[in-house]
Amino acid sequence: MTTSRSQARLGRSILLHLFLTPLALVWLFPLWMMVVFSTMPDNGIFSPGIELLPHDGFIDNFNNLQRDTNFVGAIGISVSVAVTYTILSVLLTSMAGWALARYEFHGKGAVVAIIFGTITLPYAVVLIPQFIMVARDFALANTWIALIVPPLFNSLGVLFMRQAFSMMPAELFDAARVEGVKEWRIFLFVALPLARPMLAALAIILFLASWNNYLWPLLINSQPGAMTAPVALGTLIGLTKVSWGGIMAGAVMLTVPMLIVFVLLQRHFIAGIAAGAVK
Amino acid sequence: MRTQNATAYRFLTPYLLIFAIFWIWPIISSFIISFQATRTVPWRFAPAFNWGRLIGDPAFYNALKNTLLILVIQVPVMIALAIVMAVLLNSPLLKARGLYRFAFFAPVVVGEVAYSAVFRLMFSLDFGIVNKLLNSVGIPKIDWFSNVTPAMALIMIAVTWRWAGYNAIIILAGLQSIPEDVYEAATLDRVSKLKQFFHITLPLLKPVIVFCAVLSIIGTMQLFTEPFLITERGGPGGGTETLGLLLYRQGFRSLNFGYASAVAYTMAGLAIAITLVQLWLMREPK
Numbered sequence: 001m002t003t004s005r006s007q008a009r010l011g012r013s014i015l016l017h018l019f020l021t022p023l024a025l026v027w028l029f030p031l032w033m034m035v036v037f038s039t040m041p042d043n044g045i046f047s048p049g050i051e052l053l054p055h056d057g058f059i060d061n062f063n064n065l066q067r068d069t070n071f072v073g074a075i076g077i078s079v080s081v082a083v084t085y086t087i088l089s090v091l092l093t094s095m096a097g098w099a100l101a102r103y104e105f106h107g108k109g110a111v112v113a114i115i116f117g118t119i120t121l122p123y124a125v126v127l128i129p130q131f132i133m134v135a136r137d138f139a140l141a142n143t144w145i146a147l148i149v150p151p152l153f154n155s156l157g158v159l160f161m162r163q164a165f166s167m168m169p170a171e172l173f174d175a176a177r178v179e180g181v182k183e184w185r186i187f188l189f190v191a192l193p194l195a196r197p198m199l200a201a202l203a204i205i206l207f208l209a210s211w212n213n214y215l216w217p218l219l220i221n222s223q224p225g226a227m228t229a230p231v232a233l234g235t236l237i238g239l240t241k242v243s244w245g246g247i248m249a250g251a252v253m254l255t256v257p258m259l260i261v262f263v264l265l266q267r268h269f270i271a272g273i274a275a276g277a278v279k
Numbered sequence: 280m281r282t283q284n285a286t287a288y289r290f291l292t293p294y295l296l297i298f299a300i301f302w303i304w305p306i307i308s309s310f311i312i313s314f315q316a317t318r319t320v321p322w323r324f325a326p327a328f329n330w331g332r333l334i335g336d337p338a339f340y341n342a343l344k345n346t347l348l349i350l351v352i353q354v355p356v357m358i359a360l361a362i363v364m365a366v367l368l369n370s371p372l373l374k375a376r377g378l379y380r381f382a383f384f385a386p387v388v389v390g391e392v393a394y395s396a397v398f399r400l401m402f403s404l405d406f407g408i409v410n411k412l413l414n415s416v417g418i419p420k421i422d423w424f425s426n427v428t429p430a431m432a433l434i435m436i437a438v439t440w441r442w443a444g445y446n447a448i449i450i451l452a453g454l455q456s457i458p459e460d461v462y463e464a465a466t467l468d469r470v471s472k473l474k475q476f477f478h479i480t481l482p483l484l485k486p487v488i489v490f491c492a493v494l495s496i497i498g499t500m501q502l503f504t505e506p507f508l509i510t511e512r513g514g515p516g517g518g519t520e521t522l523g524l525l526l527y528r529q530g531f532r533s534l535n536f537g538y539a540s541a542v543a544y545t546m547a548g549l550a551i552a553i554t555l556v557q558l559w560l561m562r563e564p565k
Contacts, residue, residue, distance in 0.1 A: 013372040020367050024382035030440060031385060033408060034397045046406040050415070096294035105287035111295070118306060120493065120554045122501050124526055124543045128312065128536050129305035153302035158294065183286050212390035214504055219531055230392040237396050237508050244400060251393035258388040263381065273387065273445060274452035 034255065037248035045244055058249060065236075065246030073225070074232035075253065081147045081228060082210040088148065089206050090199060093157025094165075098187050100158065101165035102173070115155045126153075131219055142226035147217055151210065157202050160275050164198040165191060201272035204265060208258060229254055309540040317537035329541040339542065341517055342525040345431070346500060349521070353435040354495045358488065360439065361446035366476065368447065369454045383444040391441075395508035398437045427518030430510045434519050437505050442498070446491045453487035454480070486561055493557045497550050503527060522546050 032052075037045055038061055039054040065071050099105070100112060130150050135141040168191065176186050192199065217228040227235070233250045236242045262269055316325040333339050364383050373379065386394070402409050402423040410420035423429045457480065465475050481488075503523035506513045512528075513520030522542060530539030 009372065013374075016367060016370055016372055017374070020373070020379055023364075024379050027382045027386070027440065027444070030394065030397050030401060031389070033401055034393070037397070037400055045400065048406065048411075050408065050411050092294040092297065095290040099287045099290035103283045103287035103290075105282060105284045108287070111291070114303065115298075118302065120497060120550055121306065122497055122543070122546045122550050124501050124523060125309055125547045126302060126305035127309075127526070128530050128540050128543060129308035130301060131531070132308075132536065133300075133305070149297070150301045152294075152297045153300075155298065155302075184289075187290070208388060212388075214391050215527075230390050233396070234392045234508060237392070237399065238511055247396050248400070251396050254393045255389050258390075259385060262385065262388045266380075266384075269387075270384070270448055270452070273448045 031255070031259075034248055034251050037245065038252040040245055042243055042245050045248075057245060058252075061243065061245035061249040062253075063246075064243035065249050068236055068239075068242055068246055069227075069232045070224070071229065071232055071250050071253070074227050074229040077144075077147075077227070078211060078229040081144060082207050084144075085148050085151060085210040086203050086207040089152050089154065089157055090203050092152060093155070093202070094161040094192065094195070094199065095187070096158045097161025097163075098165050098191060100162045102191075115158060119155060119159075127215070127219070130216075134220055142221050142223045146220045147228065150220075151213065151216060154206070154209075157206065160198065160202055161195065163275075164195045168194055197268070197271070198275075200265070201268040201275060204261070204268050205272035211254075211258065309543055312537055313540035313544050315537050318535060322537070329537045332538060333541050333545070338517070338520070338525060339545075342520045342522045342542075343545075345519060346502065346521045346523075348431065349435055349438070349502060350496055350499050353438055354492060354499055356435070357439045357443050357495060358446060358492055360443045361450055361491065362484075362488070364443065364447040365450035365454055366480070368451055383447055385444070386441050387445045387448070389441065391504035392508065394437065394441060395505060398433070398440075398509050402433055424510060425515050427515060430515060430519050434502075434505050434510060437509055438499065438502070442495065446495065449491055450484065450487055453484050457483050489557055489560050493553060496553050500546055500549055 036051065036054050039056060039058045040051065041055075041057050041060065044051060044055065044057075100108065134146050134150060140146045172194070173186050173190060176190055181190075212230060213228070214230050214234065217231045218234065221227055221231065224232075229250070233247060233254065236247050236250075312322075313329055314324060314326050315322045316328045367373065368376065368379060368383070401407050404410065404420065404422050404424065407423070409423075414420055421429050423433045461479060461483070462475060465479060470478075501523045502521045503526075506519040506521050506524050507527070510519040513524045522545065526539050526542045526546075529535045529542060
């Protein structure tokens with residue numbers, strides 16, 4: 001009885017792995033090929049043979065990429081923008097989330113209703129007015145402000161932090177209030193430290209969103225010296241005289257750091273994404 | 280709690296300002312712009328100008344058809360795949376769980392431009408690794424970029440690769456929130472695992488699955504980067520042109536903001552309809 005059951009378990013386990021392993025390999029394949037391509041010269045990428053292992057041409061490819069576009073400069077812009085955006089967005093949305101979770105005030109219901117009521121509207125709806133406003137009315141195209149400030153409207157963090165703060169017991173804050181501690185100090189020195197895991201999850205998701213953002217930076221910062229790294233790389237795709245090994249080197253430089261962050265901070269990553277579902 | 284207007288708004292105002300300027304006002308503004316003729320200076324109010332053109336524009340129907348076709352095929356396939364991934368990743372029998380999780384979740388961090396570039400190379404006609412591998416098992420090579428059907432399939436494959444793991448993460452979180460004891464009675468009654476899945480797991484996961492479906496539909500409806508970069512501006516000959524691409528071309532190539540706003544609001548209308556269907560699907564049975 002017991003042996004037949006454990007045999008059945010073993011059978012099921014083998015079946016599971018027989019199914020899941022090929023699927024996992026197929027899923028890893030594009031990432032693996034990205035790395036392989038980034039190390040191959042163009043006449044290797046466009047040759048009839050099947051090459052599945054990395055070569056040693058990454059540096060050459062990187063030099064070709066840098067010749068085609070100032071990728072290092074673009075990476076610099078991307079890093080600065082993503083860091084600034086993440087800090088500002090975490091700060092703004094956690095302040096708003098704190099207010100919605102912890103105070104009673106006039107208009108609270110309306111604010112919550114408007115945020116929830118518009119959250120499923122496609123971003124495409126605001127694209128054109130945003131562009132007109134930033135490029136024409138404020139004349140801020142090709143600036144850092146244009147990359148950082150408009151995307152701060154994202155309300156994910158507000159809902160996420162509102163949830164996080166409302167789950168904390170009120171006594172924590174009331175004790176400080178009795179002692180006469182000011183509200184902003186309670187927020188900064190009691191509430192925020194308690195919310196550290198949530199803040200980490202939120203920060204990772206926001207950083208990733210900014211790092212990979214393509215459409216808005218493509219539209220608003222189209223001058224060569226003002227482009228983010230994905231936009232700079234995108235301009236090369238489809239050109240006839242371009243180093244594809246170089247494009248792949250750029251793709252690796254955009255992707256591998258995020259994969260490392262993902263492996264190191266997987267728990268926060270998954271918490272951040274899953275939190276999208278807990279509204 | 281007593282009312283604390285001043286304190287609350289001190290915390291709320293910085294965000295609300297940004298939210299109003301860059302989200303609420305543009306929502307209203309693009310609705311207004313869609314009723315204006317925007318290629319004359321100054322813009323003038325002309326209610327039927329853009330919407331009338333939209334109704335008679337073959338390019339719009341082509342983009343709408345392609346977008347809906349991708350929606351109807353790609354989203355169900357991806358959600359089904361995501362459920363399979365989540366359920367199998369959740370199995371206590373799985374060894375080396377971390378490796379499998381990495382394989383399926385890694386695409387979540389990959390940017391659209393980076394993966395579009397890789398997919399272009401992998402699927403290229405003569406030297407793409409996919410055609411080489413197909414060839415080596417005796418399948419003739421497929422021209423993924425010059426024929427509409429393979430080009431559409433390529434877009435769907437790419438989007439599915441990028442987003443299946445994302446949905447699997449959400450569904451896995453949903454699975455792990457189902458308490459163990461739900462299954463205990465079924466196991467005692469020797470109900471098969473497969474039956475348990477269809478009669479216990481799936482019904483309990485329904486809200487999460489509906490949520491993923493809505494998120495995916497709204498995302499796919501705005502599909503832009505993949506047909507922009509992989510199939511090169513919606514090629515071949517508009518065969519993979521989507522509403523997102525039409526909006527881009529009208530708004531930012533032809534600088535026809537009024538018409539592009541009408542396209543944008545069509546997408547919004549579809550999104551609202553889908554959200555309402557979601558609310559209806561999620562309603563509590565009376």
